[in-house]
Amino acid sequence: MHEPLLVVRNLTKAYGGILPANNLNFEIHHDEIVGIIGPNGAGKSTLMRLIAGVLRPTSGQILFKGTDITGQEISKTVNMGLASTFQIVRPFRHLPVIANVMVGCLSPRSKRKGEWVKTVEQRAANALEFCGIADLAKESASVLSHGDLKRLELARAIATEPDLLLLDEPLGGLNPTEARLVARSLKRLHKGGRFGRLHSEGPAMMIVEHKLSELMSIVDRVIVINLGKIIAIGSPEEIVKNDAVIEAYLGRDNSLAA
Numbered sequence: 001m002h003e004p005l006l007v008v009r010n011l012t013k014a015y016g017g018i019l020p021a022n023n024l025n026f027e028i029h030h031d032e033i034v035g036i037i038g039p040n041g042a043g044k045s046t047l048m049r050l051i052a053g054v055l056r057p058t059s060g061q062i063l064f065k066g067t068d069i070t071g072q073e074i075s076k077t078v079n080m081g082l083a084s085t086f087q088i089v090r091p092f093r094h095l096p097v098i099a100n101v102m103v104g105c106l107s108p109r110s111k112r113k114g115e116w117v118k119t120v121e122q123r124a125a126n127a128l129e130f131c132g133i134a135d136l137a138k139e140s141a142s143v144l145s146h147g148d149l150k151r152l153e154l155a156r157a158i159a160t161e162p163d164l165l166l167l168d169e170p171l172g173g174l175n176p177t178e179a180r181l182v183a184r185s186l187k188r189l190h191k192g193g194r195f196g197r198l199h200s201e202g203p204a205m206m207i208v209e210h211k212l213s214e215l216m217s218i219v220d221r222v223i224v225i226n227l228g229k230i231i232a233i234g235s236p237e238e239i240v241k242n243d244a245v246i247e248a249y250l251g252r253d254n255s256l257a258a
Contacts, residue, residue, distance in 0.1 A: 011060035020046040022228035035219035081163035098137040104159035
């Protein structure tokens with residue numbers, strides 16, 4: 001059996017007496033899409049930022065492909081194969097859309113992994129096509145809608161050829177049709193469809209998302225966080241029936257699958 005792709009051990013982040021991450025322990029495997037859910041303020045985005053290297057933990061350890069990356073700079077984790085998107089999209093607004101993605105293609109890892117195409121521009125164009133915004137390649141990023149900015153953020157991340165994608169609300173701000181399309185694209189990417197080519201395997205994914213219907217349709221496992229602690233880990237089918245999750249996340253009168 002392969003060793004886990006990501007291991008989180010006793011991960012804690014404290015702000016005074018507040019613990020948005022409180023002794024978290026879990027593993028992510030190469031062949032998984034894992035959803036991270038919980039109420040607002042539960043600590044989901046803090047967890048993603050700790051793994052990505054945006055925040056340094058107060059204590060605990062993060063191992064990626066067997067290497068300790070705890071508190072490591074984002075540029076180093078990207079070159080190891082860990083890419084992230086965040087809730088607030090921050091493109092290079094003065095640059096064309098395709099140039100935004102070309103920046104990601106220039107990373108040392110991307111240069112090594114992307115030898116199957118000859119030019120950086122072509123790889124960027126393929127990433128945009130995969131995300132459904134190839135027709136906007138020459139437009140300034142400053143004119144994009146919120147939904148198209150989300151797609152641009154995803155294109156920039158997958159252009160680095162990651163082994164693990166951390167996605168913080170990739171469906172946020174999208175209408176139902178857009179959300180379903182992006183969710184299906186993520187599933188296709190995970191299965192090996194990358195930039196119009198088929199690879200033997202795509203990246204593993206951790207996805208924080210509030211649009212639970214779309215999320216539950218593509219994930220293999222779900223980790224539920226409340227008040228900085230993990231309260232449940234299981235399949236989507238197990239999670240939607242978990243009493244503690246229903247009580248903490250939505251209340252008794254709601255359904256996670258709605």
